Every structure is written in C-alpha cells, then in structure tokens.
Amino acid sequence: MREPRCGLVTILGRPNVGKSTLLNRLVGEKISITSSRAQTTRHRLLGIKTGEQAQIVYVDTPGLHADNKNMMNRQMNRVAAASLLGVDCIVLLITAGGWVEADEHPLRLVSRQEIPVILAINKIDQMKDRRRLLPLIEESGGKMNFASIVPVAARTGVNLDDLEKAILEHLPHQPPLYPADQITDRNERFLAAELVREQIFRGFHQEIPYATAVSIDKFKRVKGLLMIEATIWVEKEGQKPILIGKNGERLKTVGTRARLAMQKIFAAKVHLSLWIKVREAWSENERALRSLGYTEEN
Structure with a gap:
C-alpha cells in the first residue's frame, strides 16, 4: 500500500x-x-x-x-x-x-x-x-x-x-500532519468570536462591519450549557447606537443568529451575552490590533 x-x-x-x-x-x-x-x-x-x-x-x-x-x-x-x-x-x-x-x-x-x-x-x-x-x-x-x-x-x-x-497531484507522499478527526487549527473561542462578527457583516451596511472587532471574555461549559460572553469593539461612540438599534433590536438579532450558529457548530445549547465598547481607531493602532488577535501569523 x-x-x-x-x-x-x-x-x-x-x-x-x-x-x-x-x-x-x-x-x-x-x-x-x-x-x-x-x-x-x-x-x-x-x-x-x-x-x-x-x-x-x-x-x-x-x-x-x-x-x-x-x-x-x-x-x-x-x-x-x-x-x-x-x-x-x-x-x-x-x-x-x-x-x-x-x-x-x-x-x-x-x-x-x-x-x-x-x-x-x-x-x-x-x-x-x-x-x-x-x-x-x-x-x-x-x-x-x-x-x-x-x-x-x-x-x-x-x-x-x-x-x-x-x-x-502536487502533494507529497507523507503521513498526515493532523489527527483524522481534526478539521481546523482554531479553537472554539476563536470560532465563537468569528460567528458574532459574521452576523455583523451580514446585518449591517456601510462602515459598521469594518469598524468592529469581537473578543471573547468568557467561554465556559456548565452542565452541558455553553456560557459565552463577548465584547463587540467599535471605533466611535456614534457607532454604538447603530449596532444596538431601537430598543436593542438590532443587537438582539445579531446575538440570536450568532447563538443559533454556535449551537449548530458546537452541538450544545448556548447562552450568549453581548456588550459593545468603544476603542478609538483600533484598526489603525498596532497595539490594539495585536490585543484583538491580529498578528502576522493570524
């Protein structure tokens, strides 16, 4: 063989x-x-x-x-x-x-x-x-x-x-690099942050998606339930009410859709809490980019 x-x-x-x-x-x-x-x-x-x-x-x-x-x-x-x-x-x-x-x-x-x-x-x-x-x-x-x-x-x-x-045709003959059941090098915290950001990109227009980043503050399994807390970072104070929407409806929609996507991928019930915070011009700040996971390797 x-x-x-x-x-x-x-x-x-x-x-x-x-x-x-x-x-x-x-x-x-x-x-x-x-x-x-x-x-x-x-x-x-x-x-x-x-x-x-x-x-x-x-x-x-x-x-x-x-x-x-x-x-x-x-x-x-x-x-x-x-x-x-x-x-x-x-x-x-x-x-x-x-x-x-x-x-x-x-x-x-x-x-x-x-x-x-x-x-x-x-x-x-x-x-x-x-x-x-x-x-x-x-x-x-x-x-x-x-x-x-x-x-x-x-x-x-x-x-x-x-x-x-x-x-x-162009791959060498060699043993597998990863276990057969592994499908990505990324952990669940990374995927959870990305799923929140995906719903922002799908739900908003103009500059809002590009002005946002997501960090996971808590990711914990409690009796079969995934407890996830995430912060959505924006660059300007005026972007917060746009993301929140009237009576919080737009943020609620983002959270609901992200939670359902997480439940499908993680095969567990998810409780998701979202907060919005301002970090001025984070996308132009090298230190801020690194703190949010944007490095040359990632």
Missing part, C-alpha cells in the same frame, strides 16, 4: 471571490465565516480534510488588496502573503465574471512562487452564458503557466472533485 499524500494548500485571491465558501465546501464543515461583503475574512486559518488516502490542509487567507491604505489592510496583506510560505500548492481564485484589476496583485504574488499554482474559476453557476467560459480559460492560460485551470462553483460544489484531484 502506498504511503498517503499530505500537504498544505493556500487558497488566495482578491476580496470577495469566495475563498471561505470554497474552504467550507472542500472540508465539508463550516469553519470560516462568510458574507457577501469584502474583508469578511481577516485571519489565516486551516481547514483540514482527511480521507482514506490523503490529508489536505487548506489555508484560508484574507483577500489581497493592491493598496495599503490603512493598517488593517496592511495587516491582512501580510497574513495572506505569509500564508504562501512552506506550502506545497496554491489555489488562485478568480470569478467567472473574468479578470479584473484587483486580480492582478494576487496573480503577481503567485507568479513569483516556485510551487505549482492551480487557477480555480469560481461562481460558474452564476454564468448566464457558459460559452464565455472557454475564452476565459484561454485568456487565463496566457496570464501564467498554471498547473491546472479548473472551473468550479464553491456555493453548489460543482467540479470540486476535479479541483481536489488536481491538488492531490
């Missing part, structure tokens, strides 16, 4: 191309939060898929920005770039809408790497005319020498088996 394959695969691309949706679909579990808004993913995290003959360790990354207009963007770019180090393969993600200017920065970054790069063209389920796909594949082949080009639909799972087969 041949030794199983195992390796690390970074998923890279501009913001909002579907990297987290792809990761969740490939692993078969929700481990990375999603929304229709850019910059939902701020951290690097691993999604681990273990089969009979292979273990693929996917690395989800924040979307790459061509500009570094603020410290948060610079931090996310550093995390994404660092995620290319020591991996066996890269999946560069674009959408079936075609190449746009924002795709060029990730393309330049991967073209400098000396490891196989697979191009995944996502959201083919949203194409009105599939005849446009072949010209896009041909155009993409002229951009760089991709190891493979695979059209996929992360939302529905179309062609993900083909993508996985293409990835496996």
Whole structure:
C-alpha cells in the first residue's frame, strides 16, 4: 500500500471571490465565516480534510488588496502573503465574471512562487452564458503557466472533485500532519468570536462591519450549557447606537443568529451575552490590533 499524500494548500485571491465558501465546501464543515461583503475574512486559518488516502490542509487567507491604505489592510496583506510560505500548492481564485484589476496583485504574488499554482474559476453557476467560459480559460492560460485551470462553483460544489484531484497531484507522499478527526487549527473561542462578527457583516451596511472587532471574555461549559460572553469593539461612540438599534433590536438579532450558529457548530445549547465598547481607531493602532488577535501569523 502506498504511503498517503499530505500537504498544505493556500487558497488566495482578491476580496470577495469566495475563498471561505470554497474552504467550507472542500472540508465539508463550516469553519470560516462568510458574507457577501469584502474583508469578511481577516485571519489565516486551516481547514483540514482527511480521507482514506490523503490529508489536505487548506489555508484560508484574507483577500489581497493592491493598496495599503490603512493598517488593517496592511495587516491582512501580510497574513495572506505569509500564508504562501512552506506550502506545497496554491489555489488562485478568480470569478467567472473574468479578470479584473484587483486580480492582478494576487496573480503577481503567485507568479513569483516556485510551487505549482492551480487557477480555480469560481461562481460558474452564476454564468448566464457558459460559452464565455472557454475564452476565459484561454485568456487565463496566457496570464501564467498554471498547473491546472479548473472551473468550479464553491456555493453548489460543482467540479470540486476535479479541483481536489488536481491538488492531490502536487502533494507529497507523507503521513498526515493532523489527527483524522481534526478539521481546523482554531479553537472554539476563536470560532465563537468569528460567528458574532459574521452576523455583523451580514446585518449591517456601510462602515459598521469594518469598524468592529469581537473578543471573547468568557467561554465556559456548565452542565452541558455553553456560557459565552463577548465584547463587540467599535471605533466611535456614534457607532454604538447603530449596532444596538431601537430598543436593542438590532443587537438582539445579531446575538440570536450568532447563538443559533454556535449551537449548530458546537452541538450544545448556548447562552450568549453581548456588550459593545468603544476603542478609538483600533484598526489603525498596532497595539490594539495585536490585543484583538491580529498578528502576522493570524
């Protein structure tokens, strides 16, 4: 019997191309939060898929920005770039809408790497005319020498088996890096904070989601009940009433939806308490970013 394959695969691309949706679909579990808004993913995290003959360790990354207009963007770019180090393969993600200017920065970054790069063209389920796909594949082949080009639909799972087969060709024969039942490197406290932040991104518009961060103050199991207390940090005093809403309804909605998501993932009843506090300009303060878990490794 041949030794199983195992390796690390970074998923890279501009913001909002579907990297987290792809990761969740490939692993078969929700481990990375999603929304229709850019910059939902701020951290690097691993999604681990273990089969009979292979273990693929996917690395989800924040979307790459061509500009570094603020410290948060610079931090996310550093995390994404660092995620290319020591991996066996890269999946560069674009959408079936075609190449746009924002795709060029990730393309330049991967073209400098000396490891196989697979191009995944996502959201083919949203194409009105599939005849446009072949010209896009041909155009993409002229951009760089991709190891493979695979059209996929992360939302529905179309062609993900083909993508996985293409990835496996580039992974070394070696024993698994993680236990078979482990699906991520992140702990439950991290996931709880992310699930709160996900509901903020889904429930609010304009600047509010980008001005928020979430920290977990308490995470304790008591007789089968998960007691979780979390603080939502905002940058301005005026953002607090927007998050709270009339009679507290908007904050209550965020809490209810986050709690239900936690119960599904943690397989336990959850009691969730949320507070909102102000930390002026936290996204432009390196010390504040580090205290909230935003480091180059994360």
